[in-house]
Amino acid sequence: MASTETFYEVMRRQGISRRSFLKYCSLTAAALGLAPSYAGRIAEAMETKPRTPVLWLHGLECTCCTESFIRSAHPLAQDVVLSMISLDYDDTLMAAAGHQAEAILEEIRERYRGNYILAVEGNPPLAQDGMSCIIAGRPFLEQLQEVAADCKAVIAWGSCASWGCVQAARPNPTRATPVHEVIRDKPVIKVPGCPPIAEVMTGVITYMLTFDRLPPLDRQGRPLMFYGQRIHDKCYRRPHFDAGQFVESWDDEGARKGYCLYKMGCKGPTTYNACSTVRWNDGVSFPIQSGHGCIGCSERDFWDKDSFYDHVTDTHVFGIEANADRVGIAAAGSVGAAIGAHAVASALHRTKQRDRAQHEEREE
Amino acid sequence: MLQDIPTVRQTAVYVYQAPVRVWHWVNALSILVLAVTGYLIGAPPPTLSGEASDHYLMGNIRFLHFAAAYVFAVGFLFRIYWALVGNTYSRQLFSLPFWRRRFWRELVHELRWYAFLEREPCKYIGHNPLAHLFMVAIITVGGLVMIVTGFALYAEQTGLGSWQDELFGWVIPWVGQSQDVRMWHHWGMWVIVVFVMLHVYTAIREDIMSRQSLISTMISGWRMFKDDRP
Ligand code: HEM
Ligand code: HEM
Ligand code: SF4
Ligand code: SF4
Numbered sequence: 001m002a003s004t005e006t007f008y009e010v011m012r013r014q015g016i017s018r019r020s021f022l023k024y025c026s027l028t029a030a031a032l033g034l035a036p037s038y039a040g041r042i043a044e045a046m047e048t049k050p051r052t053p054v055l056w057l058h059g060l061e062c063t064c065c066t067e068s069f070i071r072s073a074h075p076l077a078q079d080v081v082l083s084m085i086s087l088d089y090d091d092t093l094m095a096a097a098g099h100q101a102e103a104i105l106e107e108i109r110e111r112y113r114g115n116y117i118l119a120v121e122g123n124p125p126l127a128q129d130g131m132s133c134i135i136a137g138r139p140f141l142e143q144l145q146e147v148a149a150d151c152k153a154v155i156a157w158g159s160c161a162s163w164g165c166v167q168a169a170r171p172n173p174t175r176a177t178p179v180h181e182v183i184r185d186k187p188v189i190k191v192p193g194c195p196p197i198a199e200v201m202t203g204v205i206t207y208m209l210t211f212d213r214l215p216p217l218d219r220q221g222r223p224l225m226f227y228g229q230r231i232h233d234k235c236y237r238r239p240h241f242d243a244g245q246f247v248e249s250w251d252d253e254g255a256r257k258g259y260c261l262y263k264m265g266c267k268g269p270t271t272y273n274a275c276s277t278v279r280w281n282d283g284v285s286f287p288i289q290s291g292h293g294c295i296g297c298s299e300r301d302f303w304d305k306d307s308f309y310d311h312v313t314d315t316h317v318f319g320i321e322a323n324a325d326r327v328g329i330a331a332a333g334s335v336g337a338a339i340g341a342h343a344v345a346s347a348l349h350r351t352k353q354r355d356r357a358q359h360e361e362r363e364e
Numbered sequence: 365m366l367q368d369i370p371t372v373r374q375t376a377v378y379v380y381q382a383p384v385r386v387w388h389w390v391n392a393l394s395i396l397v398l399a400v401t402g403y404l405i406g407a408p409p410p411t412l413s414g415e416a417s418d419h420y421l422m423g424n425i426r427f428l429h430f431a432a433a434y435v436f437a438v439g440f441l442f443r444i445y446w447a448l449v450g451n452t453y454s455r456q457l458f459s460l461p462f463w464r465r466r467f468w469r470e471l472v473h474e475l476r477w478y479a480f481l482e483r484e485p486c487k488y489i490g491h492n493p494l495a496h497l498f499m500v501a502i503i504t505v506g507g508l509v510m511i512v513t514g515f516a517l518y519a520e521q522t523g524l525g526s527w528q529d530e531l532f533g534w535v536i537p538w539v540g541q542s543q544d545v546r547m548w549h550h551w552g553m554w555v556i557v558v559f560v561m562l563h564v565y566t567a568i569r570e571d572i573m574s575r576q577s578l579i580s581t582m583i584s585g586w587r588m589f590k591d592d593r594p
Contacts, residue, residue, distance in 0.1 A: 218524060220537050228524055230542075244421030246411045254411050263408065270542035300541040312406050315547055324547060325407065328554030335558050339565045342478075346569055349480055 061122025068195035118151035125174035132174040162190035169303035194297035231268035265309035266293030397432035
């Protein structure tokens with residue numbers, strides 16, 4: 001099954017015309033924010049480079065990343081990418097099952113040692129010897145570590161693999177752990193989101209396969225072309241933010257006029273993702289465009305950051321739950337009252353002391 | 365004859381050099397602006413009607429915050445420089461003699477004075493130990509925390525690769541994520557607000573009740589003592 005065909009050959013075999021292939025190359029160059037001349041380079045790379053296999057493992061997850069991926073906006077992109085990576089191993093999409101499937105994993109590891117890409121959806125739970133996620137009779141952690149040992153690079157799909165996501169939310173009973181914390185000797189590219197946008201996923205994987213290198217990453221390992229800026233930096237409601245025009249409640253005039261959702265708890269100012277430019281479902285819309293604030297789904301531990309509908313969120317530290325503004329106003333208020341009381345007491349004390357001093361003087 | 369005229373002799377010491385005094389008031393003003401505009405960034409004023417292009421309210425509030433932030437940060441750097449070249453008292457803000465028994469003894473004495481348990485406060489040429497402790501904790505350490513978290517948030521809009529990002533960009537992943545940094549920056553404001561309330565109150569109270577001048581000292585630089593007892 002594994003072969004040394006080029007990507008182009010695989011695509012042709014899948015019935016994709018040359019015209020469609022070239023169109024795909026231009027689209028990809030555009031999605032990656034590259035100059036049009038790159039379309040030719042992508043085409044050339046795909047015609048000449050031997051196909052790099054991609055193994056797609058699933059740990060503790062909900063499969064929303066796969067669901068997003070196979071709905072890649074452009075049907076062409078979807079076909080091409082699917083045939084390109086051909087998903088030699090993917091629990092959800094492959095035809096093989098049982099021992100046959102495990103055999104594929106083994107074969108790719110042997111044959112493409114150090115040359116395949118490992119895509120991980122979900123994460124390994126470490127508590128109770130990993131029994132919360134068993135694959136082929138063994139804890140997922142073992143499968144992950146074995147396959148990662150011989151790969152070229154790891155792609156951590158979605159917030160689960162990147163940060164832990166919902167299964168790692170406090171108190172994280174299964175100790176679900178993000179991939180970069182268990183795989184330390186390979187580059188881990190984080191593509192967070194719950195799920196990540198389909199075009200972002202196909203864009204990242206195409207970049208890696210065609211250019212045979214990692215995309216430029218930020219400090220935390222996220223591809224810059226999609227995660228270099230916040231939702232807020234590119235949001236089309238931003239002029240209303242700057243003007244001071246906010247939705248104050250869900251059914252008010254501001255909501256109808258499409259004002260900024262900051263006061264409704266929009267996390268756009270603290271969230272790095274491409275939603276406000278790439279958007280969802282073939283570029284149709286994204287949450288803010290539909291009138292709901294961003295919930296920060298691509299940010300670390302976003303489930304634990306309290307209400308989706310408050311801007312100044314509660315703090316959970318040392319087991320204390322507190323809201324900065326509520327505590328701050330209460331503290332300033334009580335300190336103010338204490339100052340008042342202390343001032344009065346000081347004045348009384350001073351007159352008393354003075355009286356006593358005068359009294360003493362007179363007695364002398 | 366002459367002896368009949370009541371005389372009050374006052375000892376005066378030059379404590380706060382001009383740059384420290386100027387810094388104090390500039391710093392106080394910038395913190396005031398930062399706290400008010402910062403609060404409004406967290407809880408913006410009611411919505412304005414009309415076209416978005418008619419207003420720039422949040423833009424202006426944020427501009428004021430960032431302008432005051434630069435004043436605060438540059439002032440902070442300048443104050444460090446002055447601690448190096450200024451007199452002994454200019455160094456108090458950056459050193460706390462917590463290893464000295466005397467510091468703690470006087471601290472307790474100062475606390476007892478505020479609790480009306482002492483008849484008289486001690487005299488200090490520089491800060492009293494309680495003020496000293498709070499100034500180091502809130503202004504020096506707290507100010508540094510506000511600058512580091514503030515510039516990390518600022519780097520989010522100046523963008524990756526900007527000098528703000530190069531210098532402070534590491535803060536966000538280190539703390540957790542952007543929302544956490546905002547949260548601590550926001551808590552910091554309340555800590556500073558409470559300090560300023562106490563500071564201003566005690567400055568006025570001690571100016572009246574203690575044995576030395578305070579407010580005029582921060583204006584003229586001279587500390588006057590009201591009596592000659594030790
Ligand atoms: C935002 C407001 C303020 C802040 C952050 C602040 C901060 C400080 C700091 C850091 C010092 C130590 C100066 C040094 O050693 O370099 C100081 C001293 C002093 N401040 Fe303020 N201050 C503020 C407002 C005020 C106000 C409104 C007054 C007047 C009522 C005042 C009166 C004084 C006095 C009298 C001293 C000298 C204390 C002493 O003699 O030991 N401050 N302040
Ligand atoms: C005493 C000093 C300061 C105080 C009291 C203060 C206070 C605040 C507060 C309360 C907020 C709102 C946080 C929220 O979103 O809930 C804020 C936001 C912010 N502050 Fe400060 N701050 C101070 C210094 C600084 C400094 C030195 C900088 C550096 C440039 C800075 C930059 C920022 C930025 C970038 C934001 C976010 C604004 C936005 O995204 O719209 N702050 N500040
Ligand atoms: S809706 Fe959200 S992302 Fe858009 S401008 Fe307002 S706060 Fe920013
Ligand atoms: S708008 Fe925010 S919450 Fe919604 S998908 Fe994008 S990053 Fe996630």
